[in-house]
Amino acid sequence: MINFTSALYLGLHHSSRVLQPWQQLSLGVPAALAEPPGATEVAQQLAQLQGCEQGVLLPSTLHLFWDLFGMLFQQQAALFLDAETYAVVRWGVEQFRAKGGEVHIFRHHDPDALLAQIKRLSYGKRKYPVAIADGFCPACGHAAPVGEYLEIVRHFGGLLVLDDTQALGVLGEMPALHCPYGKGGGGILRWSGSSGPDIVVGSSLAKGLGVPVAVLAGSGKLIKRFKAASDTRVHGSPPSVAVIQAARHALMVNRSRGDWLRQRLAQRAAQFRNGLAAMGLNTIGGWFPVQILREIDGSEAVQAHQVLSRLGIQAVLSRPRGSNVAHLSFLITARHTAGEIDQCIDMLATVIHGSGKSANRNRKTNALTL
Template identity: 50%
Template structure:
């Protein structure tokens, strides 16, 4: 069975024999009292990688978003991008329950945000814009520069879920390195450095480590740590997870660019093969490649036919929730011959579908 459902994009796995050993799995104390000795070092490495002054670690992005939106004061108003991933939305819902105004903005539409802010009757409230750093659904990065320009005069804050971009995109993109260098994520991709940006990212995708990070300015991260509720009431990330993150960052430093180049080449092979078969995909060089809807394409039937042919893909709803789509999740562990086999299966099953309609 060929599996195109894993989001471990760089193909990183962290078997215990490859990690530094640990004497205890957890310390039995909340993070507010003590954190594992290696946590601060890993956080500093992540902050530097992402292009931020400081970082702090959490067990998951849910912990971090829950805390962040529970800390926002009554002097803030939230502007939520319509395509934002559900976990960030759950944090926004907490803020809404506490009485903060929330308005949904069209996906990656900076002009729409500008118009809404100009018409707003709550001009004294600090705008907090929430979005994904990169959207696999439409295959586009967030318009970070435009968002920052819009919120600058009102002392706004841009909160990005950068889970998809971290480990994949980096600085200095070019034809030879379509994903760029370093894998630092959205700020590195856009060459942006701003104290008005907070990044919350899981390392469980490209880096394959079950841990999350909040990155931003010294002041914002320090304030977060001082007021965090989950740091008071929950344990810090396990020592095993911290060692997995350490292992991932070591591999990224030594081999990350080579893995990203291989990944980009595999994605290009998928795109070219599907295009020759009469399909187009969305996603650019991102490792999630989604077949664009066609009048003749029955996505559920295609997904089932591919499964019977030994190719596992992801069947999901489009961002608008009205159309079913089929996506291939490519990892650096896939081999070119597996890509060729998958494309051939798409071509054969789609041909069968068309014959049935005749």
């Protein structure tokens, strides 16, 4: 079975054999009393990777955004949420709303809509505007207009909050035609060239870097305030020492082999898209490793998913938020071989054309040497 359901984009697994040993998984105290060994160092390295001043580790992005929006409620903020922001962020926003906080939704990736809503608020109530978005949206295949969002909130003295879970470890600085992901893996801030004390980034390492832990990165002042206000750092367990050691290992691999893995990943994603294009199929996702078929949806997607499974191909069958129409997605990782990508395309041809061969298809995999 060839698996196209894993979001471990760089293919990092972090076997126990390659991690530094630990004497105990937990200190038995919350992070508010004592940080687990290595937590502060790893958080600082992750913050620097993303272009931020300081960071703090949390067990998950749910813990992170729950506490972040709890802190912002105390500061009399008004939230402006991109309409397609990921579910976990929205759960934190709902907690903010349940407390009586003011929440506004603006059109996906539409800076003009954000500006209009903030302007309407500024005429009446004087509140601290906070714009919220995903750094990269796999559902539409585009990065958020981070620079434009930042310019707007900066004009009003506000804050930009980004969930960079998809991009961390994948995107980086200096993207180019031959290097679409850029270098370094620092995420959307590095990729867009944005920075400043009025940006805070919450990210899980569970996708690009392969570690189930989250980091909040921003200015030193904001992170200090977050630590003082955080409820989960008082009432919940911090990340385990084992997870922190895995994050340390992920950073080490990212420094030594990350750019090579990203280049391999870009080649596999391009091979997949080119193979589908030769069959007359298109995907949502562009050069990103999440590829969603455009032409096959609804009951056809369900049937295709079942047939592919019988043929040895695991794909993702999902329904976008607010839609009842099923879509078929393929998640590419750096562990996929050129042969596996070709095999997947052949099986798709079988499903679509009822034959193991598709017409006018001429793939060239000999150039995919990584």
